[in-house]
Amino acid sequence: MLRRMVDMVATRRRPSRPSGSNRTYYNAPHLGLDGHMDYRSRIVGFEALYPYLAGQSVLDLGCAEGLILDHLLPAGPASIHGVDNSQHRIEAARRLFTDPRLRFDVADLNDPTCFQSSSFAARYDVVMILGVYQHLLAERRAQMLAEALARCGSTFILRLPRIHADLDAGAVAQHAGFAPKARFERPGGDLQVFARAPG
Ligand SMILES: C[S@@+](CC[C@H](N)C(=O)[O-])C[C@H]1O[C@@H](n2cnc3c(N)ncnc32)[C@H](O)[C@@H]1O
Numbered sequence: 001m002l003r004r005m006v007d008m009v010a011t012r013r014r015p016s017r018p019s020g021s022n023r024t025y026y027n028a029p030h031l032g033l034d035g036h037m038d039y040r041s042r043i044v045g046f047e048a049l050y051p052y053l054a055g056q057s058v059l060d061l062g063c064a065e066g067l068i069l070d071h072l073l074p075a076g077p078a079s080i081h082g083v084d085n086s087q088h089r090i091e092a093a094r095r096l097f098t099d100p101r102l103r104f105d106v107a108d109l110n111d112p113t114c115f116q117s118s119s120f121a122a123r124y125d126v127v128m129i130l131g132v133y134q135h136l137l138a139e140r141r142a143q144m145l146a147e148a149l150a151r152c153g154s155t156f157i158l159r160l161p162r163i164h165a166d167l168d169a170g171a172v173a174q175h176a177g178f179a180p181k182a183r184f185e186r187p188g189g190d191l192q193v194f195a196r197a198p199g
Pocket of ligand 1: 020021025042061062063064065068083084085086089107108109110111129130131132135136
């Protein structure tokens, strides 16, 4: 009994569940999604990213049900690969969005072997992490991002909620050879664009 209670408390303190959430993230009644996050607030301002995505292969880390990725298709990306540790959310994304340029896979970014999975491409032009970095285990975040950016050819796009703006994602990007290129203000956290420095 005591052991079960200790386990329950420890599980509750964990910042992200390795198995991923069984709950829907976005609220989008027209798509049958009844999560807590109004999808319209999430896609505000994303058109600013279109010039960075045309013709590009894109990896999105922590895509939930993929609504942002669907919204980015008019930019004309070559492909977008969304990953999330929630099987529930990835199954919904696959069901909802069937454009052949979109692909969705389950991946736990807290797992140190995550990028060894054959589901990842060796190289992406663009890597995005939008409102996810702060959810990862503190001891894993920087390493995860460095591994993702090692596969990134040209552009890194970051959104941190304002209250987490002090996290080190920008510094990790700069250490990995990316320089700040643009910043688009939006409610819920600015979109920061970094470009790989030549050489
Ligand atoms: C706040 S939501 C952001 C979703 C989307 N990127 C957006 O901006 O609307 C965070 C997402 O990250 C996912 N996530 C949390 N921890 C994760 C992990 N360890 N590995 C992969 N995805 C994770 C959650 O399941 C969730 O869908």
